[in-house]
Amino acid sequence: MPYNDIQHSFMKAMSDKFAEKPESTETKFYVYGGIAQKGGMRKREFIAEAQxxxxxxxxxxxxxNPDVGMPQGQRFLMPYMMNHTDIMVNADDLHWINNAAMQQCWDDMKRGIVLGLDDAHGLLEARLGKEVTPDTISHYMEVLNHALPGGAVIQEHMVETKPMLVNDSYAKIFTGDDDLADAVDRRFLLDINKEFAAGWEKPGEQADQLKDAIGKKIWQILWMPTVVGRQTDGGTMFRWVGMQVGMTMISAYKLCAGESVTGEFAYYAKHAAVVQLSNYMPVKRARAHNEPGGMPLGINADSVRSPALFPNDPIRAELESIAVAAMVYDQLWFGTYMSGGVGFTQYASATYTDNILEDFCYKGCEIGLDYANGEMGSIKGDKLNMDILEEMIRAENDYCLTQYEAYPTVAESHFGGSVRACCAAAGCGSTVACATGLAQPTLSAWSLSMLGHYERKGRLGFFGYDLQDQCTACGSYSYQSDEGMPFEMRGVNYPNYAMNVGHQSAYAGLVMGAHVANKDAWVLSPLWKVAFSDRDLPFDRGYVTREYGLGANREYTKVAGERDLIIAGHYGREPGAKL
Structure with missing residues (x-):
């Protein structure tokens, strides 16, 4: 709901979804014809395919065979509208298995590695007497873009990969040094000035922040092929980089393959100069680097381009970060890695559909701005105390819960107390994020919302849902290892958050909203922020919910790593035809 707009954002979605008026208190059950109703189109398709x-x-x-499972269609099988779009989708198409855009969203995260070049350049100059110039860097990048997808260097008579199968694999460089950026071949440059041209009050403010943070160092962003990420795990990515970068250095700078420095290049690529997407998981969860469980909330937020496109709209950025996290943390991590099966699509989709959470968050920001006298992110220092926090949080919590009571269709869309608890708490966090520009107090907002919701309704969700909320209430500001960390560095691998669904997605939005309200160009990592600004990635990270909607309606085409090119009969070839 835009500021000062009395029209609820969710009204159009409710009117398009239900025959009943949004405020109607009466409906029907068992009269919709089961899966014969319009919303059962995918169910009917599944039955035909199963036969x-x-x-x-x-x-x-x-x-x-739904006859031996849970009969579907006893209630109205409602469609869903993607947040801040007019795209209506079928619920089944929001399962990540049925949605190519969702798959590509995670593929484009899992397969990335950021790698520094300065250590390798120092080694080349100090130990080998090689000259490193913008021209040699550009030549190195040209060789790397041949080698990284699977092209041969150094050795002859090698097997190589089919380019169209690995067409999403490439590397670029970025730096905070404008002079160096101007000197290298622009085909290999991820231009910070171009990708972050916007500001909050004047152009270029975001770019200036990022360049100051990165300095004169040179970094590479390397994207491994999607197909590699699907056949192996996230831990393969930095090893793939170690091999291909080492071989490229030897080829580009005309070194002997057996020289001792080749081991140094591998060490830099795998350890000293590498920045991974996520941390190694504990052995009992047995997941490597670049997997969802070890990814901090702040990195998830930095994967979204919304602040570069809409710099003065912290709520849009927040909602886009939530959409990514809902799929990666709730649908993939909790719903698949940790449990398997149908997954937690219903929990996740509530946060990025029907504009209900959008309405809550924009209203929350409006309330926060009222307390901040219209100045975003200004309640800090001596101005910030628990009394003002409680006032803001209670006002927003009352607003959110009132919508569920006043509009039964909203409650029906968010059927399940835990879903409603999550969205109300996220709205309260948005209030504090906009008012303070600080991430940590949004945790206080979250836990107080849960306690108030519990008091008002008598329950939240499934048994144990609020366990981590009870922990959060007393650990919001703790930096002790097992009790807390800066909010941006927490994630599903953090002890109190490793147990249930319906929290982490909204958390990832709150850290984003707070930093955008504070006019920060990034949340946790300026390096990953720049890396994910790359518009050559198949998934458009500036319009997450739109991409999900296209995927749901089978209109998404920017996929990578598909095997059609090597399957007989595809692309007009006859079965068994030779390439």
């Missing part, structure tokens, strides 16, 4: 699967199996082993 073909059974017919194709030698033993006729059964497949999908």
């Amino acid at each position: 073909k699967i059974v017919d194709s199996r030698v033993s006729g082993t059964p497949a999908y």
Whole structure:
């Protein structure tokens, strides 16, 4: 809901979804014809496909059969509207398995590695007497863009990868040094000035912040092929980099393959100069680097381009970060890695559909600005105390819970107390984020909202849902290792957050909203912020919910790593045709 707009953002979605008026208190059940209703289109499609699967199996082993599962369609199978779009989708198409855009969103995160070049350049100059110039850097990058996807260097008679199968694999460099950026070949440059041209009051403010943080250092962002990430795990990425970068250095700078410095290059690429997306997981969860469980909330937020496009709209940025986190943390990590099966799509999709959370968050920001006298992120220092926090939080919590009571269709869209608890708490966090520009107090908002919700309704969600909220209430400002960290550095690997769904996605939004309100160009890592600004990535990180909607409606085309090119019969080839 835009500031000072009395029209609720969710009204259009509610009117498009339901035959009943949003404020109606009466509906029907068991009269919709089961999956014969319009919303059952995918269910009917699944049944037809399942029969073909059974017919194709030698033993006729059964497949999908709702008659032996939970009968679907007893209630209205409602569509969903993607936040800040007019795209309506079917619920089944928001499962990540059924949505190519969602898959590519995570593919484009998992396969990235940031790597410094300065240590390697120092080694080349000090130990080998090689000259490093903008021209040699450009030549190195040209060789790397041949080698990284799987092209051969140094050795002849090598097998190589089919370019169109790895067409999303490439490398670029970025730096805070404008003179160096101007001197290198622009085909290999991720231009901070160009990608972050916007500011809050004048152009270029975001770029200036990022360049100051990065300084004169040179960094590479390397994107491994999507197909590699799908066949292996996230830990493969920095090893792939170690091999291809080492070989490229030897080729580009005409070194002997057996020289001792080759080991140094590998050490830089795998350890000393590498910045990974996420941390190694504890052994009992057995996940490597660049997997969802070890990714901090702040890195998730930095993967979104919204602040560069809409710098003065912290709520849009917040909602886009939530959409990424809902899929990565809730649908993939908790719903698949940690549990498997159907997954937690219903929990996740509530945060990025129907503009309900959008309405809550914009209203929260409006309330926060009222307390801050219209100045975003100004309640800090001596101005910030628990009394003013409680006033803001209670006002927003009352607003959110009132919408569920006043508009039963909103409660029906968010069926499940834990979903409603999450969205109300996120709205309260948005209030504090806009008023203070600080991430840590948004945790106080979250936990107080939960306590107030519990008091008002008598319950929140499934048993144990609020366990981590009870912990959060007393650990919001703790920096002790097992109790807390800066909010931006927490994640699903953090002890109190490692147990249930419906929290981390909204958390990832709150850290984003606070930093955008504070006019910060990044949340946790300026390096990853720049890396994810790359518009050559298949998934458009500036319009996350739109991309999800296109994927749901099977209109998304920017996929990578698909095997059609090597499957007989595809792209007009006859079965068995040779390439």
